[in-house]
Amino acid sequence: MQFFGGSEISPSPPVPTATGNNAHRMYIFNRNGVCLLYREWNRPLHTLNPQQDHKLMFGLLFSLKSLTAKMDPTNAEKGNLGIPQFPGQGCSFHSFRTNTYKLSFMETPSGIKFILITNPRTGDLRETLKYIYNLYVEYVAKNALYTPGTLIRCELFNTALDQYVRSIA
Amino acid sequence: MPPAAPRSGEAIFSSVERVNAELFTLTYGAIVRQLLTDLEEVEEVNKQLDQMGYNIGIRLIDEFLAKSNVSRCADFKETAEMIAKIGFKMFLGVSASVVNWDADGSCCSIVLEDNPLVDFVELPDTCQGLFYCNILSGVIRGALEMVAMKTEVTWIRDMLRGDDAYELQVKLLKQIPEEYPYKDDE
Numbered sequence: 001m002q003f004f005g006g007s008e009i010s011p012s013p014p015v016p017t018a019t020g021n022n023a024h025r026m027y028i029f030n031r032n033g034v035c036l037l038y039r040e041w042n043r044p045l046h047t048l049n050p051q052q053d054h055k056l057m058f059g060l061l062f063s064l065k066s067l068t069a070k071m072d073p074t075n076a077e078k079g080n081l082g083i084p085q086f087p088g089q090g091c092s093f094h095s096f097r098t099n100t101y102k103l104s105f106m107e108t109p110s111g112i113k114f115i116l117i118t119n120p121r122t123g124d125l126r127e128t129l130k131y132i133y134n135l136y137v138e139y140v141a142k143n144a145l146y147t148p149g150t151l152i153r154c155e156l157f158n159t160a161l162d163q164y165v166r167s168i169a
Numbered sequence: 170m171p172p173a174a175p176r177s178g179e180a181i182f183s184s185v186e187r188v189n190a191e192l193f194t195l196t197y198g199a200i201v202r203q204l205l206t207d208l209e210e211v212e213e214v215n216k217q218l219d220q221m222g223y224n225i226g227i228r229l230i231d232e233f234l235a236k237s238n239v240s241r242c243a244d245f246k247e248t249a250e251m252i253a254k255i256g257f258k259m260f261l262g263v264s265a266s267v268v269n270w271d272a273d274g275s276c277c278s279i280v281l282e283d284n285p286l287v288d289f290v291e292l293p294d295t296c297q298g299l300f301y302c303n304i305l306s307g308v309i310r311g312a313l314e315m316v317a318m319k320t321e322v323t324w325i326r327d328m329l330r331g332d333d334a335y336e337l338q339v340k341l342l343k344q345i346p347e348e349y350p351y352k353d354d355e
Contacts, residue, residue: 004174056324058350059351062349108231109234110231110316111315111317113349133231136235144229148227148228
């Protein structure tokens, strides 16, 4: 039975291949588009205010997901671009790369979106995001003081996250 | 990279820290007892247990997803199997089976073979209307709501009321499609 405590996090974190400070930014959204967490480690330029920035990011992911589902060659059943999808429908993307950054994305079936923006040379971060999801479960979901759907103000989670992303290669 | 296969309920159950089963059973019993004292009406207690379960369920779903590697289910049938085979095993250490599907696959029953909540429990005559394990139905309802399924969960059979098994009916009311949460002119 597992209702109380249990600070051990499984599975163990993926082994970093090199050290360096590659992570730039992290966003966590819930499915209502509320930005639960925004962490910034390396961002020289701010062009928008935080609310606009979060909304733009969420909108980008939402549209991109709908676009990837529309272009899916393996599934014949797809409506018009932008029609609402049910969970389990369509496909999703896990990262894209530009010449200046790489965006890695993971969406859980419960609708939580994890977005990590890193140096463009970073490798596959899917396991990393999964591990961050586990951190979220241990430090946020199990935190009795946290109200679901609100901003994450949990020092332990931030500390663990900061420490972990520093090891991302 | 192929998606990782779902981990079995046993594997997760044995890898996490657990609380002693008797302590758990007695703690739950104490909660129900206190609710009966505080709320007086059995019907109110049922409601309160369901609400408590719901609040647990909306958090529990993330732990379930993070630890089990389960990805999106193709249909409601798969979802019900996941709850019975992995969910119950992972959190309560018991197994359950899914039976009694209706024709269009939107309503089924989950039968518990063993129920750790009810050890040492007997319902007195004054509490015959009590659904002692109503917290479980709330948990399932809350967890499924987080994966965009509105459900109705009711007890069909309850051994504390003289039936021969614990049977929960899970009825899928509707699936909620994903919507763009912002208004255009915001």
